[in-house]
Amino acid sequence: MREYLLVVFCTAAVTYLLVGPVRKFAIIAGAMPPVRARDVHREPTPRLGGIAMFGGLCAGLLVADHLTNLSRVFSDNSSDIKALLSGVGIMWVIGVLDDKWGVDALVKLGGQMIAAGVMVYQGITVITIPVPGVGSVSLSPTLGMVISVALVVVMVNAVNFIDGLDGLAGGMVCIAGMAFFLYSYRLWYGYSISEAAPAVLFSALLIGMCLGFLPHNLHPARIFMGDSGSMMLGLMLAVAAISVTGRVDPDLITAQTGGSQTATTHILVPIYIPLLLPLAVIALPLADLLLAVVRRTWAGRSPFAADKQHLHHRLLEIGHSHSRAVLIMYFWAALIAFGTVAFSVTNTGRTVVLACAGFCLIGIVVLLLPWFRPKAPxxxxxxxxxxxxxxxxxxxxxxxxxxxxxxxxxxxxxxxxxxxxxxxxxxxxxxxxxxxxxxxxxxxxxxxxxxxxxxx
Known part of the structure; x- marks a missing residue:
C-alpha cells in the first residue's frame, strides 16, 4: 500500500507543479476560447490542463518502475503499460489539437476509436465474460476487440460530457478511481489474483492525476483540463475497468471464499452484471450522455451538438450554487460507486442497502431544497x-x-x-x-x- 500511496503522491505533485507553467503556455498560445452562451464561467479561461496531467502520468509510471514491488508489476505486465501509453498518447494529442484549434466531432470520434483500437490491439481487451456458476465465457478476438473499443469510446465521451462545471469531471473521475482502486486492490492482495494487479496501478495513477489538478480547477477555476485532459481520464478509467473485467475468473474467487456461492456473488457484483462497477462509478455521466443523445436526436439535431441541458446545468437552474451543484454530483457518484464496492465486500448486502437508502434520502432532500425556498410577494x-x-x-x-x-x-x-x-x-x-x-x-x-x- 505504501508504494501505491507514493505513486499517488508523486503523480499528484508533478501534475500540480506543472499546471502553472502550462497555464502560462496556454495563454501565450491562445488556447483561451471566448465564452459561449452555454458556458457557466463568465471570463475566458485557458485550457490545455491535460498537458500537466500527462506529465504527472509519466512521472508516476517512472516512479513505479523503480519501486520494489511495483517493478514486478511492470515486468509481468509490460505489454499493458505500453498499450496504455500508446492509447493515452494518441488520445492526448487529439485533445490538445481540439483545445487549441477545435476538431470536428466526427473527426474526434474517429480519433478516439483509433486510440482505443491501437490500445486494444496491444492486449488491453476483454477476453472473457465471467459468469458465476458457469465460469469464464470466452469471446472471439473480434468480438472482444469490438466490445473493448466501444467501452473506451463510451467512457471517454461520458467523462467529456460532464466537464461542464469547475472541478466536476476531475472530482468524479477521482471518486471512480478510488472505487476501482479499493476493489482491484482487494482482488490482488486479498485473493492473490494477479490479473487485477495492472488495475491497481492504473487506478493509483488516475487518482494522483486528478488530485494534482483539482486545486487549480475548483471554482473559480484558473485553468480547464480541456479535451486533452477529459478524454485521457476517460480512457484510463476504461483501461482500469477492462483490466479487471474479462481477466478475473469467478471460480478463482469462489475457491478463495471457501466455495460459498453467495459470497462469490456479492464479490462479483461489480464484474458479472454487465460491467457493473465501471458503469456504476460513472452512472451519472453515462445517464447524462444517454439523455443528451436522446434529447438532441429527438429535436432533430446532431447528437454531438452542444446545449445547456446537462444534469449540472439543471442543478444550477433549480437554484443551487456552482459549488453546491458540484458537491451534489460528487455525493451521488460516491454513493453509487462506493455502495457497489461495499456490496461486493460483504456477504450480506442488507446493511449496505439500508445505508445507501438512508444516504439517498439525504441526497434527495438536499437536491430539492431550492424548491422549498420562500418566494417574495x-x-x-x-x-x-x-x-x-x-x-x-x-x-x-x-x-x-x-x-x-x-x-x-x-x-x-x-x-x-x-x-x-x-x-x-x-x-x-x-x-x-x-x-x-x-x-x-x-x-x-x-x-x-x-x-x-x-x-x-
Whole structure:
C-alpha cells in the first residue's frame, strides 16, 4: 500500500507543479476560447490542463518502475503499460489539437476509436465474460476487440460530457478511481489474483492525476483540463475497468471464499452484471450522455451538438450554487460507486442497502431544497428592478444602492423602466394587507436597486 500511496503522491505533485507553467503556455498560445452562451464561467479561461496531467502520468509510471514491488508489476505486465501509453498518447494529442484549434466531432470520434483500437490491439481487451456458476465465457478476438473499443469510446465521451462545471469531471473521475482502486486492490492482495494487479496501478495513477489538478480547477477555476485532459481520464478509467473485467475468473474467487456461492456473488457484483462497477462509478455521466443523445436526436439535431441541458446545468437552474451543484454530483457518484464496492465486500448486502437508502434520502432532500425556498410577494418583486430580482438560477444579485420610495414614484416605476408602471404596482399591492400597503406607500418605504438615491 505504501508504494501505491507514493505513486499517488508523486503523480499528484508533478501534475500540480506543472499546471502553472502550462497555464502560462496556454495563454501565450491562445488556447483561451471566448465564452459561449452555454458556458457557466463568465471570463475566458485557458485550457490545455491535460498537458500537466500527462506529465504527472509519466512521472508516476517512472516512479513505479523503480519501486520494489511495483517493478514486478511492470515486468509481468509490460505489454499493458505500453498499450496504455500508446492509447493515452494518441488520445492526448487529439485533445490538445481540439483545445487549441477545435476538431470536428466526427473527426474526434474517429480519433478516439483509433486510440482505443491501437490500445486494444496491444492486449488491453476483454477476453472473457465471467459468469458465476458457469465460469469464464470466452469471446472471439473480434468480438472482444469490438466490445473493448466501444467501452473506451463510451467512457471517454461520458467523462467529456460532464466537464461542464469547475472541478466536476476531475472530482468524479477521482471518486471512480478510488472505487476501482479499493476493489482491484482487494482482488490482488486479498485473493492473490494477479490479473487485477495492472488495475491497481492504473487506478493509483488516475487518482494522483486528478488530485494534482483539482486545486487549480475548483471554482473559480484558473485553468480547464480541456479535451486533452477529459478524454485521457476517460480512457484510463476504461483501461482500469477492462483490466479487471474479462481477466478475473469467478471460480478463482469462489475457491478463495471457501466455495460459498453467495459470497462469490456479492464479490462479483461489480464484474458479472454487465460491467457493473465501471458503469456504476460513472452512472451519472453515462445517464447524462444517454439523455443528451436522446434529447438532441429527438429535436432533430446532431447528437454531438452542444446545449445547456446537462444534469449540472439543471442543478444550477433549480437554484443551487456552482459549488453546491458540484458537491451534489460528487455525493451521488460516491454513493453509487462506493455502495457497489461495499456490496461486493460483504456477504450480506442488507446493511449496505439500508445505508445507501438512508444516504439517498439525504441526497434527495438536499437536491430539492431550492424548491422549498420562500418566494417574495409579487408587490415586492414588482418594485425591484429586473436586474436585481431572483433569476432563473435562484441566486440574488448583489444589492448596490437603496433609495426612498415616494408615493409619486409608485405611479411610474420603482426602477424607472417601462413595464413596471402604476397598473403593475397597484395590482401587486392588492395582494398585501392594508398595513403592508400603507408601509409601502409611506415615505419610509425602501426599494432595492434604485439609481442614485440617498444611502442609509
Amino acid at each position: 409579487a408587490a415586492v418583486q414588482a418594485i425591484v428592478p429586473p436586474r436585481y430580482r431572483r433569476g432563473s438560477s435562484g441566486r440574488r444579485r448583489p444589492v448596490r444602492t437603496a433609495h426612498r420610495v415616494r408615493p409619486a414614484e409608485l405611479g411610474e416605476s420603482a426602477s424607472g423602466e417601462p413595464g413596471l408602471g402604476g397598473e403593475t404596482v397597484e395590482s401587486a399591492l392588492g395582494e398585501l394587507s392594508a398595513a403592508d400597503r400603507e408601509i409601502l406607500r409611506g415615505s419610509g418605504a425602501t426599494a432595492l436597486g434604485g439609481r442614485g438615491g440617498e444611502r442609509h
